[in-house]
Amino acid sequence: MLFKEIITICDLLDDPAASGQTILDLLEPYDIARVEIEHLEGEKGSTDVVRIIVPGTDGKSGGGKSPSLGILGTLGGIGARPSAAGLVSDADGALVAMAAALKLAGMAQRGDRCTGDVILATHICPHAPTQPHEPTPFMGSPVSLPQQIRAELSPDMDAVLSVDTTKGNRVINHHGFAISPTVKEGYILRVSEDLLTIMEWVTGDVPATFPVTMQDITPYGNGIYHINSIMQPSVWTDCPVVGVAPTTRMAVPGCATGANMPYGLEVTTRFCVEVAKAFGAGQVKFYDPEQFALMQKLYGSMAVLRTGGTK
DSSP states (O other): OOHHHHHHHHHHHSSTTOOHHHHHHHHTTOTTOEEEEEEEEETTEEEEEEEEEEOOTTOGGGTOOSOOEEEEEOOSOSBBTTTSOSBBGGGHHHHHHHHHHHHHHHHHHHTOOOSSOEEEEEEEOSBOOEEOOSSSOEEOOSSOHHHHHHHHOOTTOSEEEEEOOOOSSSSOOOSEEEEOOOEETTEEOOOOHHHHHHHHHHHSSOOOBOOOOTGGGSOTTSSOOOSOSTTTHHHHOSSOEEEEEEEOSSOOOTTOBSOOOHHHHHHHHHHHHHHHHHHHTTOOOSSOHHHHHHHHHHHOOOGGGGSOOOO
């Protein structure tokens, strides 16, 4: 169980002064984890992008050949101050990614290392703006989403789990978390059977998935409706991306406080950790490369969906 990690991260980030340094100080005792902080400035404020590398026994960072998993906490901000005091619902992505980093760093320190590297990233902004959205308001971001996501992604990532609060809708009516189909280079592919199996193991329940539309995999800022930013990393990387969505049965605004569900956070974090263990060991596939190659041969590139489109 990872409630200890969730409680630790929630307590640290529920602070108007929370920053990248907060995470750096937390992980300083874990010598094996490498922490990088990049400060970003935007028109609506600033934020700290935090990247954590937990090296694997055969990871690329040590000259190995095992694949690296990226776990991104995708969000607008962890707080909406001064509009609201406390952690907002939108903070779930950061909470899960950083709790997974804390767990993996602790495991590695004890000698339980994953086979491949795990690269975890998010941004820490306790003073983010809000913005209108239907059916519930969204959290905005102090910097542009492309700027934020490009800073979080690494060219060493071979697959990405994008964790993003997905409660402000009437599409996913489930308490816990759900995963998306795999998205790669503008193609929406089938849901990974391997990920569904891990989801069954960690939840002890039937797996939950959510639909992804063509609108959701286009870049923000094009005037098209997006369920949220969960699939935006797929715009900026060629590796396969799966959305991991903390969910609720009722629509909850991203800017709502007191809405971080302990069970949902814990089980989502456990899922990410288990995927990290299996992916580096070659036990999990996000997609079928042969099927993907055949689709490209038959239907060509879908890269236009990753652009601003034709005028």
